Every structure is written in C-alpha cells, then in structure tokens.
Amino acid sequence: MKHQIRLNVNGADYDLLVEPRKTLLDVIRNDLGLIGTKKGCNTGECGACTVIMDGKAVNACLVLAVQVKEKKIMTIEGLAESEKLHPLQEAFIHHGAIQCGYCTPGMIMSAKALLDKKPNPEEGEIKEAIAGNLCRCTGYLSIIEAIKSAAKTERSV
Amino acid sequence: MEERKFVVIGQEFPRVDARVKATGEGRFVSDIQLPGMLYGKVLRSPYPHAKILNIDISEAERLPGVKTVATAKDSSRKKFCLFPHLANNLILQDERVRYVGDQVAAVAAVDEDIAEEALGLIKVDYEELPAVFDPEEAMKPGAPKIHREENNVAVHILRNFGDVERGFSESDVIVEGKFKSPAVAHCCMEPRGCVASFDYYGKLTVWSTTQTPHVLRQELATILEIPFNKVRVMRAHVGGGFGARMGIDPIDAIASILSMKSRKPVRVVNTREEEFISSRIRYPMAIELKSGAKKNGKLVVREAKVITDNGAYNNQASTITGNACSKLSQLYAVPNIKFEGFVVYTNNVYGGAFRGYGNPQITLAIETQMDELAERLGMDPAEIRLINANQPNTLTASGCEITSCGLSECIHEVVDHSGWKTKKGKMGKGRGIGMAVMIHGGSGVKAYWGDNCNFSSAIVKMNNDGTADLFSGSGEIGQGSDTVLAQIAAEELGVLFEDINIVSGDTDITPACCGAWGSRQTFTAGNAVKYAAADAKRQLLQVAANLLEARIEDLEAKNRKIYVKGSPERAVSIVQAASTSYTHLGTPIIGKGINDDPWSYMPDPKTGYGNVTSAYAFAAQVAEVEVDTETGLVKVIKLTCAHDLGRTINPLLARGQVVGGVLSTGLGYALTENLIRENGKVLNRNFLDYKILTALDVCDVECIFVESNDPNGPFGAKGVGEPAMIPSAVAISNAIYDAIGVRVSELPITPEKILKALREKKG
Numbered sequence: 001m002k003h004q005i006r007l008n009v010n011g012a013d014y015d016l017l018v019e020p021r022k023t024l025l026d027v028i029r030n031d032l033g034l035i036g037t038k039k040g041c042n043t044g045e046c047g048a049c050t051v052i053m054d055g056k057a058v059n060a061c062l063v064l065a066v067q068v069k070e071k072k073i074m075t076i077e078g079l080a081e082s083e084k085l086h087p088l089q090e091a092f093i094h095h096g097a098i099q100c101g102y103c104t105p106g107m108i109m110s111a112k113a114l115l116d117k118k119p120n121p122e123e124g125e126i127k128e129a130i131a132g133n134l135c136r137c138t139g140y141l142s143i144i145e146a147i148k149s150a151a152k153t154e155r156s157v
Numbered sequence: 158m159e160e161r162k163f164v165v166i167g168q169e170f171p172r173v174d175a176r177v178k179a180t181g182e183g184r185f186v187s188d189i190q191l192p193g194m195l196y197g198k199v200l201r202s203p204y205p206h207a208k209i210l211n212i213d214i215s216e217a218e219r220l221p222g223v224k225t226v227a228t229a230k231d232s233s234r235k236k237f238c239l240f241p242h243l244a245n246n247l248i249l250q251d252e253r254v255r256y257v258g259d260q261v262a263a264v265a266a267v268d269e270d271i272a273e274e275a276l277g278l279i280k281v282d283y284e285e286l287p288a289v290f291d292p293e294e295a296m297k298p299g300a301p302k303i304h305r306e307e308n309n310v311a312v313h314i315l316r317n318f319g320d321v322e323r324g325f326s327e328s329d330v331i332v333e334g335k336f337k338s339p340a341v342a343h344c345c346m347e348p349r350g351c352v353a354s355f356d357y358y359g360k361l362t363v364w365s366t367t368q369t370p371h372v373l374r375q376e377l378a379t380i381l382e383i384p385f386n387k388v389r390v391m392r393a394h395v396g397g398g399f400g401a402r403m404g405i406d407p408i409d410a411i412a413s414i415l416s417m418k419s420r421k422p423v424r425v426v427n428t429r430e431e432e433f434i435s436s437r438i439r440y441p442m443a444i445e446l447k448s449g450a451k452k453n454g455k456l457v458v459r460e461a462k463v464i465t466d467n468g469a470y471n472n473q474a475s476t477i478t479g480n481a482c483s484k485l486s487q488l489y490a491v492p493n494i495k496f497e498g499f500v501v502y503t504n505n506v507y508g509g510a511f512r513g514y515g516n517p518q519i520t521l522a523i524e525t526q527m528d529e530l531a532e533r534l535g536m537d538p539a540e541i542r543l544i545n546a547n548q549p550n551t552l553t554a555s556g557c558e559i560t561s562c563g564l565s566e567c568i569h570e571v572v573d574h575s576g577w578k579t580k581k582g583k584m585g586k587g588r589g590i591g592m593a594v595m596i597h598g599g600s601g602v603k604a605y606w607g608d609n610c611n612f613s614s615a616i617v618k619m620n621n622d623g624t625a626d627l628f629s630g631s632g633e634i635g636q637g638s639d640t641v642l643a644q645i646a647a648e649e650l651g652v653l654f655e656d657i658n659i660v661s662g663d664t665d666i667t668p669a670c671c672g673a674w675g676s677r678q679t680f681t682a683g684n685a686v687k688y689a690a691a692d693a694k695r696q697l698l699q700v701a702a703n704l705l706e707a708r709i710e711d712l713e714a715k716n717r718k719i720y721v722k723g724s725p726e727r728a729v730s731i732v733q734a735a736s737t738s739y740t741h742l743g744t745p746i747i748g749k750g751i752n753d754d755p756w757s758y759m760p761d762p763k764t765g766y767g768n769v770t771s772a773y774a775f776a777a778q779v780a781e782v783e784v785d786t787e788t789g790l791v792k793v794i795k796l797t798c799a800h801d802l803g804r805t806i807n808p809l810l811a812r813g814q815v816v817g818g819v820l821s822t823g824l825g826y827a828l829t830e831n832l833i834r835e836n837g838k839v840l841n842r843n844f845l846d847y848k849i850l851t852a853l854d855v856c857d858v859e860c861i862f863v864e865s866n867d868p869n870g871p872f873g874a875k876g877v878g879e880p881a882m883i884p885s886a887v888a889i890s891n892a893i894y895d896a897i898g899v900r901v902s903e904l905p906i907t908p909e910k911i912l913k914a915l916r917e918k919k920g
Contacts, residue, residue, distance in 0.1 A: 035188040036181015038396075040346050041429035045844035048346060061266045076181035089179040096809040099817060100635025101178030102185060102346035102396030127852040134844060136344050136397050137635050138813060139820025140852040 003066050009034065018065045025049045025060035028075060036076035036105045040134070047133030050106035051075050057113035057131070062151030076105035079088045079112065088112055089157075091150035092143070099137035111147045119155050123148070164716055165648040166872050167807035172571035173638045174394065176631070183394045186350040187426045194222050194352070195265040196274040197415045197425035199408060200279050201435060202254035202261055205504035205837030206288035208299060209252055209281060210748035212262060216270035222271035225419040226279065228262045233413055234776040235380045238471045239404050239605055243311070245304055246470035246507070248380060248410040254283070255469035255507050257837045260407050260533035264692035265423045290837055292501035293443070303469065303502040304393060310791075311467050316482050316765045318554040319675075324458025324493030328449025332529040336446065337903035338518040340466070340832040341439035341825075342432070343511055344849050347396020349436055350426035353637055361417070362389045365409050368632040370662040376405040381413060392662040394919040399822065401437045402509030403674045404472075437509030438832060439518075440474050441466040442481065446522040450530050455546045458493040459485045461522070465499045465515075468507030474500040476604045477508075477515035479765065484519050486554040487773070488564075488596040489545035489645045494554055504837050512676055513823050513883045516560035516597055525594040525889040525902065528894065533776055535583065538592050538730035538891070539572050542777075547596070547865045549865070556766040558756075559773050561875070563801030567777035568594060568799045570799035570861045573778040582895060587786060588794075589896025592779050594885035599774030599803065599867075599875030601677030603757045610683040611677065613685040613755040614668035617646060617693040619746035621739050623717060623732035624656045625693065630670030631661050631682040637810040638678035644806055645871050649690035650697075651714025652731055668749075676876025679806060680772055683871035684752035693748025700734045700742055756869050760817025772867045772875040775801040778819070780888040784896045786915060790906030791828060792856075793889055796820075799861040800880060804873035809878055812860050818856045818881020827886035828905050 002017040009032060020047040023041070028034045028051070029092055037060055040048030044062040051060045052074040068156055088108050091097070098104050114121055114129035121129070126147050127140075135143065167264045177183040190552040214226040229251030238244035249260055262279050266272040287301040294300055295309040303309055325331060345366070351365040367373045370390040378388045395402065408425045415423040427436065442465050449458040463481055467474045478738060482496040505795065513520075529539040547553065549562040571592065572578065580590045601611040616628040633639040650657075661667060670682055694714055701719040702709040705727055713722050720728035738746050760767030781794040796819050805811050829848035833840045841847040866873035894900050899914035 023860065029188075033190075034181070034555050035184065035190075037186060038185070038347070040348070041844060043843060048428070062618065070802065080180050085176070085179065086321040089176075092179050096171070096813045098172060098175050099637065099813055100346065100397040101174065101183055101394060102635075104178050105181045108179065130852045132851075134344075134849060134851065136346050136399070136821050136849065137817050139817045139824075139858070140855050141820065141858060142813060143814050143854065 004096050005066055005069055007068055007073060010072045010075060020064065020066050022065045023061050024063040024068055024099055025067050027065040028060060034077050038102055038105060040102065047110065048103055048106045048111040050133060052109055052113050055113065055116060057110045076109060085107065087150040089151040091146040091153065095142045095146035097138060097142040097146040103135045107143055113125060115151055115154060119151060121151060161325035161362055161661060163648055166806055168807065170640060170654050170807060171809065172637055173643060174639065178394065179802045185347050185394045185396050186352060186364050187347060189352045189364050189393060189424065191352065191354060191422040194422040194424055195267060195419060196269040196272050197263055197265045197412055197423045197570045198276050198472040198721050199411060199425065200262040200276045202259040204254060204256050204283055206286040207254050207283035208286060209250065209254060209261065210284055211282040216261065217275040218263060219269065220275045220278060220862050222267040222274045223264060223266045224267065224421060225415055226262060227414050231418060233380060233382050237376060237380055237405060238472060239764040240475065240730045241606065242495065242868060243471040243475065248407050253556050255750060256504050258506055259469065260411065263411045263415055265419050268329045277361055277792055283674035288504040288837055290503050290505055290834065292464050292503055295503050296499065303504065304564065309502040310469055310499050311502055313501040314479055314496065316494065318486060319493030321458055321460050321495040323495045327739040328457045329452040330530060330533045331447065332526045332533065333447040334526065334902060335443040335523065336522040338442045338521060338835065339513065339904055340441045341830045342832055342847060343399045343436065345399060345401060345437040348432050349402065349406055349408060349425040350424065351409045351412040352422060352424045353416040354422035355413065356422065360387050360389065361413055363413060364391045364393045365411065365764045366395045366402055368395065368402040368634045369387060369404060370632055371630045371669045372403055372672050373539050374664045375411060377410060379791060380410050389665040395634040398673060399512045399741065402634065403448050410829065430842050433847060434839045435506060436468060439511040440477055440508035442518040444519060444522045446526060446742055447529065448526045452534065454534055454536050454541045456489050456491045456545045459491050460495040461485060463498045463754050465498065465500045466505060467502050468505045469502065470507045472507050472509050474508060479604065481515035481519035484516055484596060485522060487557050488523060488547065488594065490547055490551065492554055505834060512818065512879045514879065516595065516883045517826060517886060520593065520595050520769065520883050521887045521904065524884060525890060525900065528891045539568055539577060542568055542594055546562040556768055557770065558768040559805060560864035560869065561772065561867040562775060564775040566863045567775055567799035567801055570775045570863060571779045571797045574859055574861060575756055575797040577779060581638060587896055589892045590779060590781050591887035591888050591891025591893065591895050592777065593891060595775065595880060595883040597676065597774050597880045597883055598770035599676050600680035600770055600772040601671065601675035601754065602769045603754065603759050604769050608759055611671055611681060612669040612862030613682040614751040615689040616668055617650065617689040617748040619693055619697065619735045619738065623652065624658065624731065624751045625650060625652060627657050627659045627686060628667045629659065629661045629682055630667040631678050632673035633661050634673055636673065636814065638673060638682065640810060641806045643681055644680060645683045645686050646690045648872065650694050652717050675878065676878040678723045680870050681752055682752060683874060685750045687871045688750025688752060689748040692750060693746050696738065696742065696746045696748065697731065697734045700738045701729050703838065704737065722883050772803065772870055772873050774877060774880045776884060778884045778888045780892040782889060782892040782896055784893055784911065786897060788910035791906060791911065792895060793824060795857040795859065797859045800865055801863040802872045802877040803864045803875035804864050805869040806874050809864060814877050815860045815881045816858045819858055819860040819885050820850065823882035823885030824855065824883065825850050826904060827889045831905050837850065882908050
C-alpha cells in the first residue's frame, strides 16, 4: 500500500504517494527527478547519495522516504542560487577536486553539513566529515583543500 | 620542437565539465531516463563451473510487468574479445558457465523490482563441473579443462634478447625472488551501466559507461551483426574507468538485445555487488625474477617467469603479460633478457586493463631487486638506478626506441625533494624511506588487433564569431581529456580556451578514435586535435592573407588575432577571418586531423621485438613510512613523486592524475586491496569488506613535473594517467625494508604479513 507523504526538499514541498519500502534516494531521483544525488552502492558504504536532513549529512539510500515526514532535506541542487554557485562548489571547481564527478555531490553535501556546524574546521575534522564519502579519482587531498578554502571564503562573507 | 611562449598550454584551467558536475546537473549513464524505458537485470551463474542443461524462462515471462526475457538463443552467439583470434566469451552463455557471476539470462521489466523478481523465476538446470582457481594448479595434468587447451594455457609468451646464460656467468652479483600481485577491483564510483534504445529506423543508440566509445560501437556492431552506422554510442559523463571500461562489457550488449527484443529503451546498471563479482579486475600475477649485475652496479641480465591468472575468458591478459615483459629491458639498459609468460585459465572472473597494465606487478619485482642489488653492492639505491637508467635516444634490447627521457632527472628531483641523503638508513626505529622508478607508454601502444589499434582523429569547425567546435572521438572518463584537448586546440588555433567547445565520444558526430587507455589521450588524441586545429588555422590564414595582402607564411595566429610576424599592427581578428570565410572562401572552415601514430609499430609476433610505443613516460617516487612492529601497521607519511610528462598542458589536472593515481589506486594496491575468493566466490563484495582508502587514510604527496619535451608529442606532451600509480607500492615496500629490515613480496602488505615476516626474521 502506498503512503501519502509530504517531502520538503530544497525549500519546496512535494506531496507524494510512495511505497513504504522506497528509499529517500529513489524518491529523490525517480519521483522528484533530482538526479544530482548519486547511487553508488545502495547500502550506505560509499556516500555518493549524501543529502542533508535537518542539518545532518545522511546517506539517502539508508533512509526510507516515509521516515522523512516533517524533515527538511537539502540536495546538491539546492546549493547554487541560480547563477551563483555555493563557495564549496566554486572551491571544488578551482582546486581540481572534481574528476569523474560521481562522488562530488555527496562529498559537497557532507562538507556543507560540516561547515554549517563548524565554520572553521581543523583538517582532521574535515577528513572525519568526508570519511564516509569514497572517491576513487582524486586521492582526497584536493577535496580537503577545497573545503578549507570554501570555509575561508564563507567566513569572509 | 619549437620553444615558444604559450597562451593556453600550461594554464590551470578547471575542467570544462566541472560546473555541471559540481551542481549535480551532469548526467551520468545511470541518470538517463527515456520515455517508456524498461529496467534490465542479469541472471548470473551461482557456480564457478557448470554445464547449462536447460533454461526455462516461461514463468518469468508470465510475471506481470516483465516485457522480455533473453537467453543465448536471442543473441548471435558471436564470440568476442579485443583480440578476435582469442575470442571465447559470449554475451549470454549457452552451454557452460565458467565463473561465479557469468551471465546466463536477462530480463527487462517496467521497474527494477519486477526485473529482480523475474530473475528468481528463471529456472536453470546446471550440472556442476570440477573447477580450478589457482593458475598453477590449472596447469597441472588432470586439472579441470576450462576451454579446449589441455593445460589451460591460453597464451604462452617466450622472449629472448641477448644471451641470458652468458649474462649470468658474467654477473658479479645475482638476486632472485618470487612476487605476487592480487586480484584488485577497479571500484569506479559509478557502477557499470548501459542504456540502449533500438528504434524503427533500425538504429541502436547506446549510452554506456565506456572509456572507448568508438571501440564499443565497433564491438556492438560486430556482435549484433549490424553496420557501424546503425549504432550510435552517445556521450554521457562516466563515473570512472581506470581500464575496466576499455572495450565492451557484456551488459552493453545485453541492454542492446533487450531493447531490440522489446522495442523499448532499456537501462541495465550493475549493483555494487555485481561490480565486485563480475566486473574486470587487475590480473593477478605470480612472478619469478632473477637479476644479475656487475660490481660497478651495471645490470647485465634479467630472467623472468610470469604466470597470469587469465580467469574464465580471454580479454587482455596476453598483452598485459607482454607489457610486463617489456619493462624488463625498457626501464634500465639491460642487454640480456629472457621472459616466459603463461596466461592460464581459471574459474575466476576474467580480468582487464587496470591503470598500469601489468606494469605495477612487474615493477614490484624489478624495483625490489634494484634495492637488493644496491645493498649487496654497498651502493645507494638512487645511485644504482642512475647508473642503469635509460637515456634519451636509446634503442633497447627489445627494440624500443626511447626518444624523450627524463628518468635521471626524475631521480635527482625526488632525491632532492625528499631529503633522501639525510634520511636513507638514518630515520631511526620503525621509520624508513624507499624509492622506486618506472617507465610506461605515454602514448598508447601498438599491440592489439593490428597497426590501426592506436589512432585518433579530430575535426575543428570554425564558427563565424571566431569560436570553434572541436569533435574528438576520445573518451572523457574523469581524467580530464576534454579539457586538455580543448587547450591543445585553442593554442594551435590561436584562440582562447573558452573559444573551444569540445564534443567528444558521440560516435555519430565525432571521427573515430581508439579511446582512453594506455595513457594515450594527451599524446595520441592530442596530436590529432593539434593537426585538425592546424588545418583549420591554415584556412583562416588564407582568408587573412587576402585581407591583409600578405603572404600566408608570414602570418601568425595568437590571442584571437592573425598578424604579420614582426609587425603586429598589420592584423585582422580571428572573428573577422572566420566570418569572412563564409562569404569569401567558398567553403566552410573545417580542419581535419588524424594521428595514426607513425612512430610505433606492431612487434614481431615471434620475437616480440619492436617499438610498440611512440613516447615513453618516466617517474621516480620516494615513500616515507612508519611501521608499528607491535601491530604490523604501516603508515605512509609522505610520497614524493617526480613525473616526466613531456610538457604539462594543465598543471591542475596533471597534479590530479598524479596525486589521485598515487593515493587512490597506488596506496590501496600496496596496503589494503585484495579480492578475497573462496571456491570462486568473492567474499569481500562490498566497500565495508573491500578496503579502498578513505580521506582518513591518505598522506601528503609532493608532485614535481619534469618536462622532457617529447619530439613527437603535442607541444612536447606525453601521458601521465597510469604512471602515477605504477611505482608507489614498491617504493612503499622498499621504505618498509629500510624501516624494519623485512620485505613482503606478496601484495597487499597487510599487518599480518609484516608480523609474519618479522617473526621469520627473528627465527
């Protein structure tokens, strides 16, 4: 039996009928068409599907959509304000923190959840925050540098 | 090679696709959703070796929502392999399965859950057969026969250069050893996938996670028995390749067959588990190596025996084993070489290309023995390498013509930057430093189906506002080729980077290219792009020559201007020339270029002698480690890496290749990665159990570029993609020896193996 739920994603409300076993990831991608959130393993191990739920970075593949009532979700599509990209996005671009780009949205969302809580993180805290986001291309160093640089930009705004 | 001031080359432009990837707008294969699209799933063998007696699909077909079920009966049963004479794999198996994960049938349904459910309704009667998983066992008499060869040897390679016996008799010091390299998974973050759409034009359109779009088109057309122009491989972002996506994967053809049968678009995407059990892997190798040198450190001789676990079907093990052989005489000047390679079938998953292509495996052996020889001779490991390092313009014992070569410079750089002289042997308890160097093709290789296996072509079309569209058949898989190729085109054409719009990979509109493998895109595709841009520029200059009343050979294009050399005030803008061409030239400006890699050729099939690569890349790396002798845990503190990439087209992207190669694939290869298999079943089939490194596990990397300015490279450039990871593992291994005096010659170097080696040393 399908459940009627209301999802708040990137500031907009969506009324949806979903099967109870559908994950937040599948609903975001298939029902809302927000394909920026990626499916890398579907078992909570790679972090490609990371979204922010009420301020916390979560693996959307481990959350059932019906659990998400009353919660605010932010996906990668919610970061840029039209033409103006978020400082994290700019920093990822200019630090070479993107190669194949499949981990990028999840990586950026984990970083955003960190900076929202901790605008001036230590390097160790950055590493901890993205430890659940696997990347096979970059070796992470450029990502860590990008997050440091974005933190600096955000503090100066 | 001209030395000149570059406008676009050498600049740190961010990737051309960085913005769409940073915003989530970029479409990967698994994001593609077409109207009426079905979802495909593959039924895979649960047995490592079995006869298929019967497949009953009737119940699956009756499940509501199932649109089609395919078995071998629905395919042409054309056997495929990049090397047609070795082809023995099928898209869907008809009589026998040979590894756990082998594809038997496939379903397309209206959603993934129904497709999955339908797989459970397909009844396959198997008769289990004896299986073999260890290649050395498989070679023994009486071992289960996997294909027609009695001893399961698919390919036997024998190479002899110089006189090995004399070499050993003339050697003052000889070292011998055995080395093992495990099965390693590529772990591309995007699982392999394919969307296929067959329509009533009779045209098959395919989006695939491929790194070789034109090769995929060729293979699909061959397997499906339709002409090339009825297959279009489209462009989508590809979430990593690293070699795994070179050539066809069965699911490319399975999605196509399902679409042809159902007349609907079909998407098939591997689960992560399927990636671990059925995707390509790094070929495991068992290596025996014996090396001899004179008292003065000069290498005299090398003899190697390599047994490669081919897995269940032929793919690329023959050339990967051959590539391992070629390093014996390429890296250092060694006059006498003997190599024997066995590529042996087992009931394991079959391997494929993986960053380094057999080179990391053999480099582990070669570079361990360089340290052992140095120790026996009382020499500094850096010194013995410098004594033997190949030099520019060298003909090697196996016929390789090395042109540009910055190997010695790379060694000097890492010695200086790592503090080698103050640290080697002096770092104190549990700490050590180690070095390794490498050679690798930096321009692809001629070793596949024939002399036309390493070409690339490109088209540059001028627009009348002075911008240009660049069409390249290359494969952008995250490594950055689109950006680098656009830079090459802009520099040659005399426009700015942002003036180039690159379209790559779409086989309907781009001219053919062999794709991304062999670190070849910068050199091989780059040259094609440069020639195409030069051709377009010639046409622009012709227009400008008329406008300026000057001779074409007196003109130069730079910074969006065409001017008379020496009098820059006599100029027209490229916009003016481009727009005038439309009314005055009588033909649109379209530049064409092809690079068929004329500097290399297929090796002699009997002896293996030949120059298979046009440009060779070199590197030296130094690792600093700390080993906990209580727990056996190795911590890598720093890697200092010097790479000869000819010319740095884009330092930001080149650093990305080196740092990423070293940390993402090199460090894990050294310390953690190993597909653990029991009776053909992969036990660690997820990211919790198969350990690729996280942000918490990586170390500092210092990256130095040596620009040897290759005579044939575009603006002097050659490849850097694979070289990054090749020497890392053995540099770490040599550092561990410096730290605690033991060696682990079987990768990965786990704490258990360190502790065992320490116990054995104590006795």
